[in-house]
Amino acid sequence: MKRRKILSLIITVVLATSLLAGCGTKAKTDDTKAAIATDKAVKITMLNTKGEILTQLEAAAKVFTTENPNITVEIIPVAAGVSPFQKISTMYAAGNAPTLAMLDPNDIPKVADKFADLSAEKWVKDASAGTLDAGSVNGKVMSFPLAIEGYGLIYNKVVLDKAKVDPSTIKTTKDLEAAFAKVQATGVAPMVLSPMDWSLGAHFLTTLYMDQSKEVGSPEKFIGELKAGKVDLSTNTVFNGLMTTFDVLKANNLDKKSPLAGVYEKAAEHLGKGEAGFWFMGNWAWPDIKKFDTANGQYGFIPVPISNNADDYGNSQIYAGSSKFIGVDTKNNDANQQAAGKKFLEWLVYSESGQDTLVNKCSLVPAFSNIKLEIKDPLGKSINQYLTDKRAIPTIATLPGDHWAQVGASMQKYLDGKSDKKALATDIQNYWKNIK
Amino acid sequence: MGNEKSFWGKFKTFSIYAGPSTFAFLTVMIIPFIYGVYLTFTSWDGLSEIHKFIGFENYIAVFKDTEFWTSLGFTGWYVLATVIITNAIAFLLAYVLTTGMKGQNIYRAGFFTPNLIGGIILGFIWKFVFSNILVYIGENFNLPFFETSWLADPKKAFWTLVIVAVWQYSGYMMIIYVAGFMNVPKDILEAASIDGANGFKKMKSIILPMMIPSFTVCLFLSLQRGFMAYEVNLALTGGGPYKTTELISMHVYNKAFLSQQYGVGQAEALILFIIVATITLIQVSITKKMEVEA
Numbered sequence: 001m002k003r004r005k006i007l008s009l010i011i012t013v014v015l016a017t018s019l020l021a022g023c024g025t026k027a028k029t030d031d032t033k034a035a036i037a038t039d040k041a042v043k044i045t046m047l048n049t050k051g052e053i054l055t056q057l058e059a060a061a062k063v064f065t066t067e068n069p070n071i072t073v074e075i076i077p078v079a080a081g082v083s084p085f086q087k088i089s090t091m092y093a094a095g096n097a098p099t100l101a102m103l104d105p106n107d108i109p110k111v112a113d114k115f116a117d118l119s120a121e122k123w124v125k126d127a128s129a130g131t132l133d134a135g136s137v138n139g140k141v142m143s144f145p146l147a148i149e150g151y152g153l154i155y156n157k158v159v160l161d162k163a164k165v166d167p168s169t170i171k172t173t174k175d176l177e178a179a180f181a182k183v184q185a186t187g188v189a190p191m192v193l194s195p196m197d198w199s200l201g202a203h204f205l206t207t208l209y210m211d212q213s214k215e216v217g218s219p220e221k222f223i224g225e226l227k228a229g230k231v232d233l234s235t236n237t238v239f240n241g242l243m244t245t246f247d248v249l250k251a252n253n254l255d256k257k258s259p260l261a262g263v264y265e266k267a268a269e270h271l272g273k274g275e276a277g278f279w280f281m282g283n284w285a286w287p288d289i290k291k292f293d294t295a296n297g298q299y300g301f302i303p304v305p306i307s308n309n310a311d312d313y314g315n316s317q318i319y320a321g322s323s324k325f326i327g328v329d330t331k332n333n334d335a336n337q338q339a340a341g342k343k344f345l346e347w348l349v350y351s352e353s354g355q356d357t358l359v360n361k362c363s364l365v366p367a368f369s370n371i372k373l374e375i376k377d378p379l380g381k382s383i384n385q386y387l388t389d390k391r392a393i394p395t396i397a398t399l400p401g402d403h404w405a406q407v408g409a410s411m412q413k414y415l416d417g418k419s420d421k422k423a424l425a426t427d428i429q430n431y432w433k434n435i436k
Numbered sequence: 437m438g439n440e441k442s443f444w445g446k447f448k449t450f451s452i453y454a455g456p457s458t459f460a461f462l463t464v465m466i467i468p469f470i471y472g473v474y475l476t477f478t479s480w481d482g483l484s485e486i487h488k489f490i491g492f493e494n495y496i497a498v499f500k501d502t503e504f505w506t507s508l509g510f511t512g513w514y515v516l517a518t519v520i521i522t523n524a525i526a527f528l529l530a531y532v533l534t535t536g537m538k539g540q541n542i543y544r545a546g547f548f549t550p551n552l553i554g555g556i557i558l559g560f561i562w563k564f565v566f567s568n569i570l571v572y573i574g575e576n577f578n579l580p581f582f583e584t585s586w587l588a589d590p591k592k593a594f595w596t597l598v599i600v601a602v603w604q605y606s607g608y609m610m611i612i613y614v615a616g617f618m619n620v621p622k623d624i625l626e627a628a629s630i631d632g633a634n635g636f637k638k639m640k641s642i643i644l645p646m647m648i649p650s651f652t653v654c655l656f657l658s659l660q661r662g663f664m665a666y667e668v669n670l671a672l673t674g675g676g677p678y679k680t681t682e683l684i685s686m687h688v689y690n691k692a693f694l695s696q697q698y699g700v701g702q703a704e705a706l707i708l709f710i711i712v713a714t715i716t717l718i719q720v721s722i723t724k725k726m727e728v729e730a
Contacts, residue, residue: 086694089693113485195677261571400696416677
């Protein structure tokens with residue numbers, strides 16, 4: 001008798017736990033049940049990996065809910081220093097993936113099997129040329145391009161005017177050096193160079209791959225050769241030219257006494273207050289510069305020159321591409337949530353308040369040609385100008401997940417004077433040789 | 437109830453008393469651990485739904501990963517510094533705060549407080565101190581030692597980690613040492629005083645031997661915490677400048693989630709587990725042998 005009691009007790013416990021375990025991975029993916037009950041309240045989540053627009057997105061979520069009372073959107077932030085891939089893999093491991101996941105382009109192929117195919121969405125037709133490429137897998141659109149972002153050397157027009165420097169005439173490394181000297185003569189630091197590994201690794205150094213040749217697909221080809229160990233960077237013209245420019249930036253850096261101590265927010269302050277003439281950064285920095293703006297919104301980009309020949313590829317171009325993609329999860333979110341997520345994306349592109357969020361509130365350069373709102377922020381405007389002039393080199397979307405951290409660390413070492421060009425070249429070559 | 441001697445009888449008694457905790461321990465510790473060991477033999481990237489069995493390849497990759505061994509060496513120095521300084525300060529504080537000085541309870545609470553602040557917040561607070569406040573002081577009072585941020589220099593960044601860890605944990609260890617001091621029998625101390633022993637002699641021959649159990653616990657805790665340190669490392673230095681202050685936990689985490697080599701990261705975690713378990717077991721067994729009865 002007693003034995004049976006214990007046995008039944010054990011079975012009950014096992015059953016109860018298996019029930020609990022079931023909760024973790026509920027994946028209601030069968031679309032047959034997609035009789036979407038619009039009258040039912042749906043709660044969706046969105047992972048935001050663009051820290052600078054967090055408050056704007058939270059506000060947009062509230063506006064969206066007032067326009068679509070059945071849907072509430074919760075924005076999930078990610079801590080500084082945690083990569084989007086880190087965050088999304090822990091969320092998937094917990095069986096708690098967000099409905100909408102904002103990721104970097106190179107993450108998309110790895111999560112594509114968990115995302116919904118968005119090829120049939122309305123906004124696909126209105127997307128500007130080339131903006132969907134990095135978010136597509138095998139020809140299917142798997143994610144939504146949130147914004148086009150570009151980077152180069154940002155200048156403060158007021159500082160340059162005082163030094164009598166015309167930014168449009170800077171076309172070579174020598175020009176840049178001369179401009180720096182003129183700015184220096186007015187008693188203002190020519191340049192602030194931010195030491196973050198993502199800025200140096202993911203933005204500055206990647207220009208090395210993109211500037212190699214005008215041909216389409218040349219960055220990928222160059223990376224393939226690096227992986228095969230066939231490239232000797234120390235004799236590569238682009239590498240040497242780029243690092244010569246880097247030395248110029250380094251020598252004119254406001255923080256040169258302690259080059260690794262600079263932080264992003266402080267650099268935005270320096271440029272905004274006119275304490276520095278240039279800053280190597282992208283148009284996402286506008287909200288941060290705006291807080292300290294003393295130049296009445298007169299900022300713009302110039303390219304990072306890589307040689308002393310003005311006609312060389314890369315000397316008159318900046319770098320721009322879709323920087324963040326939003327995918328719709330199908331594993332941890334049911335059909336209603338997926339539909340609500342898609343609705344939110346559509347709302348961003350077609351509704352008045354959605355467009356207002358993208359362009360005015362978040363200062364993004366939208367990837368959709370139907371959005372006619374005038375871009376008000378000077379950096380976005382400058383990027384847009386380069387795009388229409390066809391003077392923007394598309395950014396590479398296929399770098400390995402740890403590229404920015406590893407190569408960024410090598411760049412920091414160089415910036416701190418703890419390694420030379422040769423050691424840096426070897427570091428980069430070794431990094432690529434170990435990538436499978 | 438009756439039959440306590442049969443297997444079922446014993447099993448029943450065990451289940452009643454230890455069943456729930458055994459069950460919880462199995463499900464949240466042992467089973468994930470075994471599954472984790474299994475994952476070290478696969479090529480999982482941390483996200484995909486399929487994983488291939490690849491044998492010992494991950495372990496070979498660990499031995500080839502020079503950064504792992506550099507990071508382990510760095511962690512070794514970090515543990516050495518934090519264990520010695522934390523315990524020395526904690527012991528001194530405990531000694532002073534058991535002499536019966538005025539307001540000793542307030543001091544005890546004060547020194548314990550840093551331990552109540554979470555690691556991430558603590559990291560950000562100290563980051564502000566090291567990169568803003570100290571730099572400000574250095575610039576305005578002409579102290580070249582503080583003029584540049586400590587976090588930008590590899591050697592100084594190491595000491596920032598040590599300082600914060602010591603500040604955080606010495607209060608906690610102090611409480612354990614205080615308990616140790618209070619457990620030293622007063623009659624023995626009195627007898628020693630009558631026999632003419634001075635303060636130093638009493639400390640060396642009575643107090644220290646009687647406090648070995650406290651040392652066992654404190655050394656174990658500080659060793660284990662040193663090897664497992666992560667949050668302060670993340671929030672304070674983030675492994676920088678250029679990966680020179682990447683403690684081993686952070687390296688393992690980055691390997692698994694940033695480099696997206698989950699199998700290798702998990703294998704490194706297992707090796708780390710074996711190293712930490714060995715060191716702490718040796719430490720506990722040595723200090724246990726030194727314990728004496730009053």
